[in-house]
Amino acid sequence: MRLHRLKTLRVGVSVVFFTLIALLFLDFRNMVAPSIAGGVLYLQFVPSLLQLVSTAALGAAGCIVIVILTVLFGRVYCSTLCPLGTLQDVIGFVARKKRRRRAFQFSEPHNVLRYAILALTVLLLIAGSGFLLNLLDPFSSFGRIFANLIRPVVLLVNNVAAVTLEQLGMYTLPRVRWAAFASVSVGISLATLMLVVWLAATRGRMYCNTICPVGTLLGLLAKISMLRIGIDPGACKGCKLCEDACKAGCIDSRKKTVDVGRCVGCYNCFAACPKDGMRFENRWRRRVSAVQPDRERRNFLLNSGVFLLGLLGVEEPTKMIVQSKPTTIPVRVTCPVSPPGSGSIAHFTATCTACHLCVSACPSRVLVPSIFEFGLQGVMQPRMNFHTGHCNYDCTICMDVCPSGAILPLTVEEKKLTQLGVAKFIKENCVVYTDNTVCGACSEHCPTKAVDMVPYPNPANKKLKIPEMKPDYCIGCGGCEHACPTKPYKAIYVDGNPVHKLAKKPMVKKIEIKVDDNEDFPF
């Protein structure tokens, strides 16, 4: 059987998935992302697994499909569906084009390291911390690289093009605002990208076979898979071309063996072999020899030290204060605010893989990567930051795109009654109190009028109104906090609900002022 074409097929499928997934993170005008995200990301292993575990919804069982595929055909996920895998292929392709084409060679697996990482990831997950999983999940790493590093470049190109067109009097291309700078996420994304570039450029798919817990897990499954790549000893002339082509370094042409646990299913060996010596073997009929003994060569965790670089830096520098009287009372936030649909901080932090797709898609820019607001284990998981925006009342885009079920879908009507937190008013910081001038920006933005304006007797004897909170109606959208103009401390802020609550339906007041259609003009 001629299987040369398999590689072409694999490349085609991987390019399609890579392009679509990249598009999701770069679609800054939300033209397609909200409608296609569910379908495109259905087969992403870690988000799907977390969604399955947390919601037991079989509709979210893309990971089961991957498990079945792997048990039948090996790690097809790693070379077709995994965007980080395809990214490494692209990097490797470019790197080898640039330099003299260097052949791959068989290498021993770093078993201690890879199984240690997998075990630690699983143990932490069982203990309730997705920290390592989120850090290492290839889809989420890819997402963070695109959301935090590539997206700004795309925005820059867009904005340069927009400004250029404006010089010609054309406003067809709108400028796009930058996202809030998230130092830790940018740092970790950069460290991940550097590691991936280095490994992919020099060592093929070593990242997938040493660091990636998904690769290691699927590798274990691949070891018992039905169809496995093998070398036909009758056809093989020992030319080593298959080994030269194997970026996973799993073909030992001397022994004529393939380590299927590390084979990423790229099928390059089929294309490379001039004698059709590569074949699929149905191994459910006979046993294979055990893998080679472990030998640790390098401590890749050293590279992870680079991750810590990201912890440096400051976010949200306080702007210059322009106001007659700076506010004095600091806000006291007892709980961060998790996105609508996440139900509770506990569910959210246990299920979110920090892929930052919601951060990319959020049209209000209210979702930003956290630092330690959710604790160390929740690092980089998005939180609602009302300094950068407020949650748009009728918007459900984050729920439409979340692949892991951390943000579960709500109808617009449900969302409008979901209380993420409650706004707290600090009268002493309020412009109306400090300056005896009119404000009300908070009430202006409040979609439910949980922030109402009530008459305020004042020393200046002016006709003033001051905010009054009706907490039952507050949904914690942060419109008030975002709009509040006082500095450095806001006069109104949202304190998160650890478990989201149900808000009361906004009151429908009867209109007091009568309008008669037939009346004359009042002037």
Add this chain to the structure above:
Amino acid sequence: MDRRDFIKKVIGTGIVAGSTVAFGDFAKVFAAADASPVAYDLVAVKGGEPEVMFDRAIASLGGIEEFVPRGSKVLVKPNIGWDVTPDRAGNTHPKLVARIVEHCLNAGAKEVSVFDHTCDPWMQCYKNSGIERAVKDAGGRIVSGDSEGYYHKVAVPNGKRLTETKVHELLLEADVFINVPVLKHHSSSMVTIGMKNLMGVVWDRGYWHRNDLHQCIADFASYRKPTLTVVDAYNVMMQNGPRGVSAGDVVPMKSLIVSRDFVAADAAAAKLFGTEPDDIPHIQLAAEMNLGRIDLSALSINRIKL
């Protein structure tokens, strides 16, 4: 009411009505004779669809050609502040905006731009207000106001609290500036009409809020007088403004006010809303700064009922 009072009123009304008829008719004849209509200070229309009312109002002011020279750059500034549908009356009615754009283009305007610095996310506001579609269909161009890069620092020489601010470049480039606010209740400024709508052409609104909002509104009104102010009072949000909570906040008023004098336009709209212009501090302040006339009784007003 006693008898004397009654008689006084009857006579008074008779004089006003009589002179209106007399001079009104005379004026019309005169206007027809040399093809230039009476220079009304303000036109108020009632009882029609937004676009029909605008047609009537602008015709009575001599047509949009009076305001839009051939080849001019026009900025039409509606209120697109909120991500709500037209029935909620949180934004200017899309049909009105479209009709104004059409009139300007028909008069030979080089380009007609529409934008707002929105409160909710701009793309959702533009789309769900119906204004983006309406403007595009009318042949105008809809432009983003969502990036600080569009805004350039200008001085407000007559400002008391607001002495400089960043203004959208389309306003700086425009030869003709048509302000098209929607009349609404407002939690901060009591009502929002024309002057308040100008907050949507600047970048930093927070500064206004923390530095005496009413004074800043009046200050900025002194920066550039709109060529024309067209107040949309077709559907009017009477409470819970400026965003509104439900369609229950809205009353159909089917009215429109057009004036060169933005203070007069705001004063007339405030009256429609049921408040006295003097009670709205920024209208009062603008009048004190001699930016326009707040006393409607001194104006020649064309009242049209359809």
